[in-house]
Amino acid sequence: MNTSVTLVEVGPRDGFQSVGPFIPTEKKLHFLTQLDACGLHDIEIGSFVSQKALPQLADTPTLLELARDIPRLRPRVLVPTLQQGRRALAADAPCLAFVLSVSEAHNRSNVRRTPEASASEYVALATSLPDDKEMRLNIGTAFDCPFEGRVQVDDVVRLLEPLISALPRAEFCLCDTTGRADPKQVSDLFKAVGESFGRDLRWAFHAHDTYGLGAANVYAAFLQGVRVFDASIAGLGGCPFAPGATGNVATEDLIYMFEKMGVSTGCDLDRMVALAGEAALLPGAQSGGRARQAITARYAAELNSSST
Amino acid sequence: MNTSVTLVEVGPRDGFQSVGPFIPTEKKLHFLTQLDACGLHDIEIGSFVSQKALPQLADTPTLLELARDIPRLRPRVLVPTLQQGRRALAADAPCLAFVLSVSEAHNRSNVRRTPEASASEYVALATSLPDDKEMRLNIGTAFDCPFEGRVQVDDVVRLLEPLISALPRAEFCLCDTTGRADPKQVSDLFKAVGESFGRDLRWAFHAHDTYGLGAANVYAAFLQGVRVFDASIAGLGGCPFAPGATGNVATEDLIYMFEKMGVSTGCDLDRMVALAGEAALLPGAQSGGRARQAITARYAAELNSSST
Numbered sequence: 001m002n003t004s005v006t007l008v009e010v011g012p013r014d015g016f017q018s019v020g021p022f023i024p025t026e027k028k029l030h031f032l033t034q035l036d037a038c039g040l041h042d043i044e045i046g047s048f049v050s051q052k053a054l055p056q057l058a059d060t061p062t063l064l065e066l067a068r069d070i071p072r073l074r075p076r077v078l079v080p081t082l083q084q085g086r087r088a089l090a091a092d093a094p095c096l097a098f099v100l101s102v103s104e105a106h107n108r109s110n111v112r113r114t115p116e117a118s119a120s121e122y123v124a125l126a127t128s129l130p131d132d133k134e135m136r137l138n139i140g141t142a143f144d145c146p147f148e149g150r151v152q153v154d155d156v157v158r159l160l161e162p163l164i165s166a167l168p169r170a171e172f173c174l175c176d177t178t179g180r181a182d183p184k185q186v187s188d189l190f191k192a193v194g195e196s197f198g199r200d201l202r203w204a205f206h207a208h209d210t211y212g213l214g215a216a217n218v219y220a221a222f223l224q225g226v227r228v229f230d231a232s233i234a235g236l237g238g239c240p241f242a243p244g245a246t247g248n249v250a251t252e253d254l255i256y257m258f259e260k261m262g263v264s265t266g267c268d269l270d271r272m273v274a275l276a277g278e279a280a281l282l283p284g285a286q287s288g289g290r291a292r293q294a295i296t297a298r299y300a301a302e303l304n305s306s307s308t
Numbered sequence: 309m310n311t312s313v314t315l316v317e318v319g320p321r322d323g324f325q326s327v328g329p330f331i332p333t334e335k336k337l338h339f340l341t342q343l344d345a346c347g348l349h350d351i352e353i354g355s356f357v358s359q360k361a362l363p364q365l366a367d368t369p370t371l372l373e374l375a376r377d378i379p380r381l382r383p384r385v386l387v388p389t390l391q392q393g394r395r396a397l398a399a400d401a402p403c404l405a406f407v408l409s410v411s412e413a414h415n416r417s418n419v420r421r422t423p424e425a426s427a428s429e430y431v432a433l434a435t436s437l438p439d440d441k442e443m444r445l446n447i448g449t450a451f452d453c454p455f456e457g458r459v460q461v462d463d464v465v466r467l468l469e470p471l472i473s474a475l476p477r478a479e480f481c482l483c484d485t486t487g488r489a490d491p492k493q494v495s496d497l498f499k500a501v502g503e504s505f506g507r508d509l510r511w512a513f514h515a516h517d518t519y520g521l522g523a524a525n526v527y528a529a530f531l532q533g534v535r536v537f538d539a540s541i542a543g544l545g546g547c548p549f550a551p552g553a554t555g556n557v558a559t560e561d562l563i564y565m566f567e568k569m570g571v572s573t574g575c576d577l578d579r580m581v582a583l584a585g586e587a588a589l590l591p592g593a594q595s596g597g598r599a600r601q602a603i604t605a606r607y608a609a610e611l612n613s614s615s616t
Binding site: 180184185209211214218219246257261289290291294 | 519
């Protein structure tokens with residue numbers, strides 16, 4: 001197939017932020033180092049947000065500083081506003097991940113602004129972005145909103161238009177915030193944005209596995225030409241709208257799927273499975289995914305049978 | 309989309325056979341009745357095999373008799389040999405599910421015969437099948453063998469040729485026995501058999517979710533025109549090659565996916581989720597799937613927030 005994909009590891013941000021007990025900064029650094037060693041060089045390492053809102057991610061600026069010693073790592077930091085974006089740039093963050101939601105209810109709940117207000121802040125940030133900095137735009141609730149239900153394709157296209165014009169070299173990620181997208185919907189939306197704005201833009205997809213469709217939705221996006229996928233080690237990151245349910249699609253599940261398909265991820269699956277086992281044991285972590293459990297069980301069975 | 313699919317419920321056979329403690333016959337009948345009430349009318353209710361080999365399914369003949377009182381139910385019974393097939397026909401089973409594997413090592417381990425010997429027995433059974441009886445042919449290890457690894461497309465095509473000629477009106481199911489197939493492999497194999505034998509045959513797919521690719525593989529098969537899918541309530545049925553890992557793709561996950569896609573399954577998801585919760589609690593059961601947990605958690609959260 002001779003194709004490759006980029007997996008963007010979001011566990012240290014999207015995963016860790018759902019973990020209650022504070023994960024010490026040196027433990028976070030350990031995961032960044034090991035994720036990088038597994039072949040995951042694009043990592044969302046944290047957020048620039050108010051420390052009061054997300055105490056778990058209060059050490060992001062420190063972590064950004066420490067991450068400079070990991071040579072191949074390209075750290076990303078999430079920023080929800082223009083002000084936080086400027087703060088991240090002042091801290092010399094190489095890549096900003098700006099987040100805004102299509103649905104008004106979700107955007108208000110997330111960042112206390114209308115989507116239009118967030119869009120204006122993004123445009124201000126994007127049009128003044130230094131040439132040596134990179135931008136990822138995360139479009140939340142691109143498929144479904146926990147408050148408003150299914151989101152229409154036209155609403156996503158309309159919201160995207162000025163945002164893409166502002167900085168066409170950015171990475172544009174459609175996020176299935178609730179995990180309620182289905183493969184047909186994913187296929188339809190990426191087809192529509194590809195036709196509206198061009199398939200040569202850098203499209204990305206952020207899948208959740210809440211209803212078991214994470215890998216199916218990623219495959220549907222892949223068939224539409226998407227080559228950048230967010231994923232979280234051990235599937236860390238619960239679902240705030242269904243407490244007790246799992247959240248992000250697991251990085252190791254996507255490595256397994258793509259490598260089996262002959263699509264290169266550049267990642268070492270065995271090493272990643274071991275590291276995911278460690279992440280799943282973090283106090284307060286809610287883990288998901290399937291490949292980790294299956295591969296670990298198979299190794300245990302083989303070890304067992306070879307020792308008798 | 310105006311499309312529909314048939315979900316074949318295999319939990320009472322493939323799922324229950326992996327449960328250690330004997331499930332009383334009246335409990336099994338309860339599940340058959342309730343599955344039928346959920347809209348699952350095609351159910352593999354058990355196996356005609358030696359009682360010594362599978363004590364859990366020793367009551368299949370009794371169950372077949374009792375199942376006649378469930379009006380819409382179309383029971384299927386698994387048969388691994390010509391002799392057991394004749395026994396099932398003598399018991400007036402309306403639909404036989406014959407199983408044989410592409411890989412010699414797996415077929416020998418499963419039924420102590422070469423694939424060629426099993427194929428001859430199938431042909432003898434199929435060519436003498438009464439007109440009022442139906443046949444499903446399960447091709448095990450069509451993608452991957454626990455002993456021999458990846459299975460080649462040509463080997464599947466070569467094995468299928470005389471089997472399809474013997475009874476073209478049968479249902480032909482390609483089984484991912486180990487759960488190690490990926491969406492591209494599923495897509496390629498169904499494309500190949502469709503081109504070799506015709507897309508108007510009744511093709512079916514039996515997916516496992518061991519590595520988290522159950523729904524993705526089902527979606528890939530669906531895109532190739534497959535409209536019949538095996539699935540197991542609550543994902544019952546572990547993986548004998550990776551003890552501790554989950555097995556069959558969960559019926560409720562497929563109902564969720566297809567209904568979201570606008571593809572009719574004829575099934576009542578909410579009712580199925582409740583029944584799957586009951587199945588997951590069977591003593592000795594190993595459950596899987598995602599939709600059950602997510603939907604149950606969401607309802608609990610809604611109930612919680614509405615009571616405050």
